[in-house]
Each structure stands twice: as C-alpha cells, then as structure tokens.
Amino acid sequence: MSNKTHIEKTGAETKSIGFDFQYYFFLWKLLTLNKGESVGLEVKDDVHTELKNDINIFYQVKHSIQKNTAGDIKNMTASDIDLWKTLYNWAKVISDENDNRKEVKSQLEFVHKSHFVMWSNKNHSSKNQILDNIEKLKNKIISIDDFIKNIKEFEKKSGDDTIKNYIKEFLLLNKNVLNNYISKITFELGEDEILQNCKDAIETKFIPKNKVDDVFAKIDSRIREDNFIEIKTGHKIQISFEDFQKKYRKYFNNTRTEKLQIVPLTIDLPDKLESQIFIKQLLEINDIEIDEIDLMAKFTRFKLNLENNIAHWYKEGEITIEEINSYRDEAKLKWFNKFRALTKKSDFNDEFSLDILNHLREVKLKIDGQELSTELSNGEFYYLSDLPEIGWKKDWEKHKK
Numbered sequence: 001m002s003n004k005t006h007i008e009k010t011g012a013e014t015k016s017i018g019f020d021f022q023y024y025f026f027l028w029k030l031l032t033l034n035k036g037e038s039v040g041l042e043v044k045d046d047v048h049t050e051l052k053n054d055i056n057i058f059y060q061v062k063h064s065i066q067k068n069t070a071g072d073i074k075n076m077t078a079s080d081i082d083l084w085k086t087l088y089n090w091a092k093v094i095s096d097e098n099d100n101r102k103e104v105k106s107q108l109e110f111v112h113k114s115h116f117v118m119w120s121n122k123n124h125s126s127k128n129q130i131l132d133n134i135e136k137l138k139n140k141i142i143s144i145d146d147f148i149k150n151i152k153e154f155e156k157k158s159g160d161d162t163i164k165n166y167i168k169e170f171l172l173l174n175k176n177v178l179n180n181y182i183s184k185i186t187f188e189l190g191e192d193e194i195l196q197n198c199k200d201a202i203e204t205k206f207i208p209k210n211k212v213d214d215v216f217a218k219i220d221s222r223i224r225e226d227n228f229i230e231i232k233t234g235h236k237i238q239i240s241f242e243d244f245q246k247k248y249r250k251y252f253n254n255t256r257t258e259k260l261q262i263v264p265l266t267i268d269l270p271d272k273l274e275s276q277i278f279i280k281q282l283l284e285i286n287d288i289e290i291d292e293i294d295l296m297a298k299f300t301r302f303k304l305n306l307e308n309n310i311a312h313w314y315k316e317g318e319i320t321i322e323e324i325n326s327y328r329d330e331a332k333l334k335w336f337n338k339f340r341a342l343t344k345k346s347d348f349n350d351e352f353s354l355d356i357l358n359h360l361r362e363v364k365l366k367i368d369g370q371e372l373s374t375e376l377s378n379g380e381f382y383y384l385s386d387l388p389e390i391g392w393k394k395d396w397e398k399h400k401k
Helices: 013-031 081-094 104-112 129-138 144-157 161-170 175-183 194-203 209-232 241-253 277-284 293-315 321-343 350-361 374-386
Strands: 038-041 047-050 056-062 114-120 185-188 237-240
Touching (some): 013 047, 013 056, 013 194, 081 104, 104 175, 129 144, 129 175, 144 161, 175 185, 209 241, 293 374, 321 350, 321 374
Antiparallel strands (some): 038 047, 038 237
C-alpha cells in the first residue's frame, strides 16, 4: 500500500513530466524537419509529422516514472494499458467514418501512406508476448490468422475490462487492414534522453558546442510561448519547415561562428529507398531491416544533405576542389584503416562489418579545418558506400557496376 499523502498523490509533477516529455519530443521533431515537412502537437496524434510525399507518421509518446527494484524504468508489459490504448487509438483512426474511412479500400489507402510509432522511456521486455506477436507477424513468421488467435487468447485471460474492450475494438478491423496496419507499427522503447536529442539536433545545424545550451534555452522558451498563444486563440499547433525557418532561424544565425554555413535540403528523396547501393550494403549486414523506412529515409537525407552542402560550398567558392579531394581521401583512409584491421581476422563476419560501420559513425570529419556534424560525417560514408568506393563486407566490390 502506498504511504504517499493525498496531496502527494494528486501532485502535478507526475502529469507535468508526461506533458513535458511529449512537448520535447515535438520540439525534437521540429528541429529535425526537412523542407516541405511539418510537425503537429496534439493534432492528429500526440505528435505527428507530414512528409513531402503525403506520408504521415503518427507518434504516441508515453512516459513513465515507475521503476523496478533495480532502479530502472519498468518494462512495457503485455498488459500495459498504454500499449493497448495506443493500438486501439490507431485502429480507430484508421477506421474513422467521420474522416471518410468507412470502407476497407479507403482504410488500406490510409495505412499505405501512414507509419505508426510508439515512443517511450519504458524498456523492452523479451517476455512481452504482444510485442513478440507483432514482430512475428511483421516478419511473416506467423500468419494474420495466428496473430488474431493469439490476441484473442490473451484477451480471454486478461482480467482488465478496459484492456478487453481495447482488444475487441482493435480486432474489429478488417483482416487485411489489420495485417497491413501491424506491418507499419514500430516500437522505440527505452528512450529517455529527449533533451539531449533536442540539443544534438541543434548542434547538427552548425551551432558551436559551447553555444548549444544557449540556443536551446532561447528556442525552447520562444516555442513554448508561441504554443501557449496558439492554444489560447483556438488554433492547432502545426509548424512547417518554412514557418520554423522564418520564425526561429535568427536564434541559430546569431550564434553561428563557422565559416561554412549549412544549407537546407531541397532535393526529393528517391522513390525506392531500398534500391540505393548504400542501403543494400546496410541491409546485407543487418544494420537495418527492409521495413525500417524511417531509417532508410533518415540515412538517405544524411547522404543527400552532405552532397548538397559540398556542392553548394564548392559552387559558392567557399572550398576548393583540392580541399574536397583531401577531405574525401581522409574519409576513405579512416575507412581503409578500420576495414583492413578487421578483415585481417580469420573469423571476420557480419558482426565485424557492423563494427566498421559503427566505428565510422562516431568519426567527425573535417573540411577546410572545420569539423562537420555527425549527420554530415555519416552522410559522407553513406555517399562513399553508394558510389561505391567503400563497403562493409569483404566482397563489397561486387556492388560496383
């Protein structure tokens, strides 16, 4: 039995941190927007982003302060009310008659253009049979009929009437719709560094490390104030990349000291992300899975952003071809040294390939004496592996045409 007083039980801090966690997730997504994209807070979901190709990503953001005996945040269990409420909510969004999705065809069209992400500081549990069944269905280890049967068996054993109701509503979806819906779900658990995520996003915009906290404080304060005004006047909080650039770029510009200025990405992503050579190389070593479209898009943006900025700086005369060649040779040498060291091992395998890749992801490259962000440095290695001039497996040169 809890020894907390009534005042402690009804205190605002528990609720407040949940709201703050959601807000800072929104801020992080806002800071990582690309041209033509927008992010909303409590519009279509806790947070949602709209991409240029009419794709929507729905985020359910859940925070917990409950800890286990070891002092760690508790795991997300199969009977977690947040889990079932989230699955239920998304199912109701998919089948919302008031949004013209009564028919199966319109529901499938909606799911095709949507991704569903549950983002939480709760930790993953290998004993969570619901997450296990979802992953098995996504990976085609079980059929949709098996999945439905397993969920129904779980519902029968559950002693929670609220969860039972969520499950029944969840399973009302057409079988084909449900199968496609499940394939679009991603769980990002154990995420508890949201403030650092925001600061890292600021640093990638060429803000000196010693000024990141200052920019963060100013941006945070201004956006909170603007959000309050929007809500007070009855408006929804949805901010586009263009609006963000217009209203808040001065906070970045006022603190930049580097010679080379980053330019926003204006190039559309390729239609078939998985057909890129560098993505094929990542798939081969199991760094990413074929259904991780978000990651493919993210890494592709890193690569394109790097190419775009190198081309811009060269066109504007801010760097020379000799500086580009020197910078690129240095990147290839860093790859070569690590690749050669590990491929010398007699037991070289995909784990070593991942070691090479992950080592280079921590490397920050320099051009004309200026250190590039992790995003752009990663983009260079993705660019080189797309040519391809580098790779991760011993036989990577097979990708050369």
